[in-house]
Amino acid sequence: MDIKQNTMHFDTEIMSLGHAKIPTPVRYSRFVDESQPQTLIMTSEELTELDHETCIMEFEKAGPREKLYFDPSKTKCAIVTCGGLCPGINDVIRAIVIEAHYNYGIRTVLGIRNGLRGFIPEYGYDVMELTPQSVTNIHHFGGTILGSSRGVQDPVAIVDSLERLNVNILFTIGGDGTMRAAKKIVEEIDRRKRKIAVIGVPKTIDNDINFITRTFGFDTAVEKATEAIQCAHVEATGVDMGIGLVKLMGREAGFIAAQATLALQEVNFLLVPEQPFSLEGENGLLKAMERRLHERRHALIVCAEGAGQDLMADKTERDESGNPKLGDICGLLIERIGRHFSKKHIETTLKFIDPSYIIRSVPANAGDRVYCGFLGQQAVHAAMSGKTGMVVSHLKSSMVHLPLDLVTLKRRSLNTKSDYWNTVMESTGQKSYFFPIDAR
């Protein structure tokens, strides 16, 4: 057997607060042997920067350790949830509390209110005491019982707050911005030579965190996105020359849009950030839509919010308005589609659906609930053994530890040369509309 190890190198080593020597209070069926790494073969589709190469990597396995760094009876934990909502946050909170309480006998888990702001005295937010009883039913609800906020806060003030609260372990549930903030908190803790572990649980509804092939809540989001697209399909077919347009999450990566497109099998045009397209010209979207409408008399478009930003840049330059925010691609599409067909005296009816908040605020489905449960448990295992500066994640059917540096290195995006993307394109048939010469 001949496995060439790719020369590309990623540092997967995990930081530790020190030597673990306290026995774990519960006899697990088996403990992780740290001398045995989890060896995984990552493919080019998973590591989107590679091209047709696989790469063997070793990761630290997640799971309970025989020896602990923290004495459970003296350990105080805190949980903070940051950024936008995503199905399953409450499940992760619940799992951390249950694991800490029942399997380690930790007495105190604090909930920091409203994201990183909850650490900053100026905001005046109380902390919540989280007990098995107070979290028992929270997984039946979407959102986060702790509240959230966007943006960063001063790491010095955060560590001050952790010290005041006598917190030994901080669990941060958030996206890559939060993971970068966590990194700075770790550095500040290190500077002060404090023994506070910081463990991240990666959250992003866009599914675009580096190295993390499935973030929690993604399956649920796809399920709801599929329902919304089905509604747009019903609207588009409910009139002659009907056009359904659905805007989905995906600032830099079209994962939800692509997966929902595969699930429904009714989408005709899928627009994602990874795949530029033009509006005008023989191979432009408008002409392609015209062909589609002419042939089938209805069309269904799914557009990730970050798609076609170059088209907006043009527009921006033309309008001399330097808007740093994401351009409103769906607004542009509505306007240009309207103009195109009215100029051609083709009467069309466009129905636009923007389901974003409906997608991200629902409770997690069964699969995501199970995943969130594992993430919460493994986060507690990692923290109690003295790990810090890392996240827990599922990677190719294994639960592993990943350094914060690795997951914040860059963002994942769809590999448009992959078989997956090819299948997505086949399911839409959009190539044949864009490039009629290659028509099916």
Added chain:
Amino acid sequence: MDIKQNTMHFDTEIMSLGHAKIPTPVRYSRFVDESQPQTLIMTSEELTELDHETCIMEFEKAGPREKLYFDPSKTKCAIVTCGGLCPGINDVIRAIVIEAHYNYGIRTVLGIRNGLRGFIPEYGYDVMELTPQSVTNIHHFGGTILGSSRGVQDPVAIVDSLERLNVNILFTIGGDGTMRAAKKIVEEIDRRKRKIAVIGVPKTIDNDINFITRTFGFDTAVEKATEAIQCAHVEATGVDMGIGLVKLMGREAGFIAAQATLALQEVNFLLVPEQPFSLEGENGLLKAMERRLHERRHALIVCAEGAGQDLMADKTERDESGNPKLGDICGLLIERIGRHFSKKHIETTLKFIDPSYIIRSVPANAGDRVYCGFLGQQAVHAAMSGKTGMVVSHLKSSMVHLPLDLVTLKRRSLNTKSDYWNTVMESTGQKSYFFPIDAR
């Protein structure tokens, strides 16, 4: 027992094409005795123009007649669906086809494509043949398999088309505009002394057709609206000072918004067309929201699309743009709320959900399915007995015939003096925010 009959008079007499004398092919368990009207006591809440009076009225009962006007073996039916989508249209189509085919032995039911346009040769739409087999599964899907269109068409051209197609019975599924169009078709048929029955099945997701206390699809729409509002609630409570804003259908009547508000029991401000409100001032919405946010740190607003149009009229006059379309009240709210709180240096986060097409394009729920089934059946019974110029409807647990004139007389709206509305207001508690002196 003393029942005073209100002096108000409504003409409930139904037009007939002539004397029915052909025996019904199926032995129903019982036939409707036309000499016995359905006597109903309508209350002021149901007849929104009345004030604290009840009114005894006689209606023609729906149901199978012993004698038919049309000979089933020679009868040809047509179905047309008009206006916006609504859950249950396919159920009504299916019920008409099944009833006509199995219980009357009618051989041909045509589906007119894309609304009234389907009658106009210029559009070039084919008709569809509808058979029990072709409609067997359509109730599992939202929308209309026939397609729809908005707007009226020339009744002369429509009747020309009916004659060309040899149609004896036309079923029109649509809103009050469609019912007015149906009335003109009836008049044109009458002018030509043709024997074509026109039977309406009233459809409006706003539930605002006069005399019709529950239109099909309404329950389903409320169910989906409730889900959307719950998402906005999760978003509003997911951040500090979060505001959830949900736009619901309701151009002139806030029925869906009010019912969904009652179902969820989390809405703080409900804005409907029937209840004017001001934005500014001590008793204005903005000040009321400020109180609410100050007290509870989140707020949930549900707004029917036709609410606060007077606020827009002002704006319109200011902008000198005579827009006949509904003003964008939610756009206005977003702007004014943003400005109000930013001026006061209160940081708020507003999440806006517009679920309309998601609400109206889903399949009907079980209750609506049953209702649609009855509507379709009764429409066939009415037509076969020679009735015309009427609609079938549920009225106070009875199925009755209502003249087209009656249902197009005016639109229904919420009676804001009713106990129902009072209960809605209690569930929001918004009075106490609008008028803090009466605070709970």
Added chain:
Amino acid sequence: MDIKQNTMHFDTEIMSLGHAKIPTPVRYSRFVDESQPQTLIMTSEELTELDHETCIMEFEKAGPREKLYFDPSKTKCAIVTCGGLCPGINDVIRAIVIEAHYNYGIRTVLGIRNGLRGFIPEYGYDVMELTPQSVTNIHHFGGTILGSSRGVQDPVAIVDSLERLNVNILFTIGGDGTMRAAKKIVEEIDRRKRKIAVIGVPKTIDNDINFITRTFGFDTAVEKATEAIQCAHVEATGVDMGIGLVKLMGREAGFIAAQATLALQEVNFLLVPEQPFSLEGENGLLKAMERRLHERRHALIVCAEGAGQDLMADKTERDESGNPKLGDICGLLIERIGRHFSKKHIETTLKFIDPSYIIRSVPANAGDRVYCGFLGQQAVHAAMSGKTGMVVSHLKSSMVHLPLDLVTLKRRSLNTKSDYWNTVMESTGQKSYFFPIDAR
């Protein structure tokens, strides 16, 4: 106008504890004028004992009264939930607590645990204090947060308990057994000349309480029943000669089974308690199924649990086992169908689904939530004005008070001579299989 009042007499007068003279603390938009009864025209389908006659009846309107009998600041309420589960119980509990607390300013609402047993010291159950906060989310869950139990308890012990707890108002949520128990509690209170109001909220998933045309939870139950039947349909059509058999609730009345049959439009044989049938013989079920299977190669049977009990009586006599419990009709069907077809060497595959606990333990849908909210509110209004020995209910789009005697007089059942039933039979087409001469 000529309305003949039916001579049948029902006593609809409501008992009162005494003269109400305390002003209502909240200004409702309008108060109920007790001198104006709610006049309703009940039809024979609604009053199942009548035959083709309508009956004008006067009921006491539900709603807030201007004067109260109880002083809110000194009033203590208790809620008890009895019998089997039903969607919406928690909604009623929540509505009572919210109404009592916010609109009347009542400080204490007690939850009695585990049904009427909660009153009996021997069981040793604590009472729960119910506050707006403790009930705020309970409507998202099925079941009852109070627990329930079946069977009656000694009214003397119950009233002893009410006195010990200083309860002024008891709300009993339960079926007709519970309403009979409530009647005895009222009598015992009366005997002691105590001023304790007892208000019932009728609950029965079978929808068979006399005079109450729609009990809460019924719509939700039908929705879930429809899903289960759809599954049986998929199973039946998934093999050649497949038979799907679904058992639904309905000990003496087949309302859920009939309504779900109408909603799905796929059922071939509907068996309910109200409609006897035979298994053997030319017009028996087995022969009818044989015809159906021969013709279409699959069959779908829905059976209410109380159907065909006479067939079991026979069996019982034969087996000399005097079982007072409902015979297992589905067990009998499975055995006899199996024997019939194996004797004829016809290979069939029967799939049996018994979804009962899945139907009754889910949260209420939007429509039922609204209804439960009204029931809870109206129950508080009635109690506070000094009414007792009554239930609140929806009757023909009005909310009314009904005496306990009236609702426990007898049980409602499907009128098999009604148009409703006729439509149900048409949708199954089962007559044509039972009586092949009349075949469609």
Added chain:
Amino acid sequence: MDIKQNTMHFDTEIMSLGHAKIPTPVRYSRFVDESQPQTLIMTSEELTELDHETCIMEFEKAGPREKLYFDPSKTKCAIVTCGGLCPGINDVIRAIVIEAHYNYGIRTVLGIRNGLRGFIPEYGYDVMELTPQSVTNIHHFGGTILGSSRGVQDPVAIVDSLERLNVNILFTIGGDGTMRAAKKIVEEIDRRKRKIAVIGVPKTIDNDINFITRTFGFDTAVEKATEAIQCAHVEATGVDMGIGLVKLMGREAGFIAAQATLALQEVNFLLVPEQPFSLEGENGLLKAMERRLHERRHALIVCAEGAGQDLMADKTERDESGNPKLGDICGLLIERIGRHFSKKHIETTLKFIDPSYIIRSVPANAGDRVYCGFLGQQAVHAAMSGKTGMVVSHLKSSMVHLPLDLVTLKRRSLNTKSDYWNTVMESTGQKSYFFPIDAR
């Protein structure tokens, strides 16, 4: 890097009908390079027979090949669905038809009716012609449009039929029995030296096919199972000393039961085939339940249908009835629990839910739909390149080809020494009830 290759050997080589040399009609974004195997590291949890070892294996990658064995314009495909229902079968059928038609230009895909029986002339079943149009909506429905049957048929007769129908490619969707039957069909084809490819798509709701870590429909089944268990939880907590008992699929493996237990986080006792348990004795289930009920006054049991078969074997021996069918473990539990608590004069209320047909007959959820789409596509790719005697499957985020021999070697089951199982046990807390000394 040091990866020890486990000495265990599995033959992963795929049979081929011959040399592929026809160019693929569609330009895929990339074709599979057969010289590059998919190297995967299988862990002991995945290969349940191993103990703490990993194993590097090479598999043939799934995907489109540059050269085809069959000429699309002359190729005729057939699809057969066998065994019990499972969510997603129609999705697989649809994907095969769409891929064959649009991407390869294959003109004929036949649907064999009612499983392998469809090949046997005695049954007289017609074949169905499957076109893109006839399958366009089938994924919205559960079950299989082709019908299914259980049991094997003579491979000689099957190959006779394939020859008569001029079928070049047979797709068999079924469980391990079907895969064994497929193996025999391949052998018979080989004996006759015919060029007919046989490609399997593994289907098992129990998720117990060897080497296949996730079969399609599993996620959907878990979702529905979770709903049923939630209902049992509501029932159990709805009375004092309530016991909820849910029977789930799982003849030899408790995957669905375990995953749903993790998803709901409310189950107290999980019984699966892989983990024997005793009823009586200090560490038996009955005593454990007694402790649980004493402590929490309700208990929730989930039982896979194949659990506790040794308890039944005992019973069988005692009764001298050699029943080859699975013993009715839930029947036994109901009887023994009843007897146990009544002997101890503890009044309990047990509610039993058997949701099996409701779980397996629903449409697939979004995640399963995507998976089924890939399976169908890859099956066509494999067949067209001349592969045979193999199945397509997802393995550790890659799509691969597996030889029929490998997947039928043995059945997968839960590894009760794994971390996964440990987490399941923690979530139930059942160890502490079974072994009170180790109590939490």
